[in-house]
Amino acid sequence: MRSDVKVQQYFYIKHRIRLLYPQLKCIVEYHNKGHCKYYPLELLAIEESAESEPTEKPAAETDYLDCRCDTRRCTPPVRAWKKP
Numbered sequence: 001m002r003s004d005v006k007v008q009q010y011f012y013i014k015h016r017i018r019l020l021y022p023q024l025k026c027i028v029e030y031h032n033k034g035h036c037k038y039y040p041l042e043l044l045a046i047e048e049s050a051e052s053e054p055t056e057k058p059a060a061e062t063d064y065l066d067c068r069c070d071t072r073r074c075t076p077p078v079r080a081w082k083k084p
Helices: 007-015
Strands: 026-030 036-040
Antiparallel strands (some): 026 036
């Protein structure tokens, strides 16, 4: 995704999904070499089992999600546990 394309535009062009709440933050999944994937909060579903306390720490530095997303660029990571 180009850095000047907003998440709202990307999801409409790629998936034909119009975000109802484009002003909400995104969840960011960081990968190696600075690559990021953005997930709008309104499109995510949280499983009940995922709400419990984590039993182990992430295996690698890339196993975290950022809850403070700028919709156009990666921000310094704030760790939040995700289900393995």
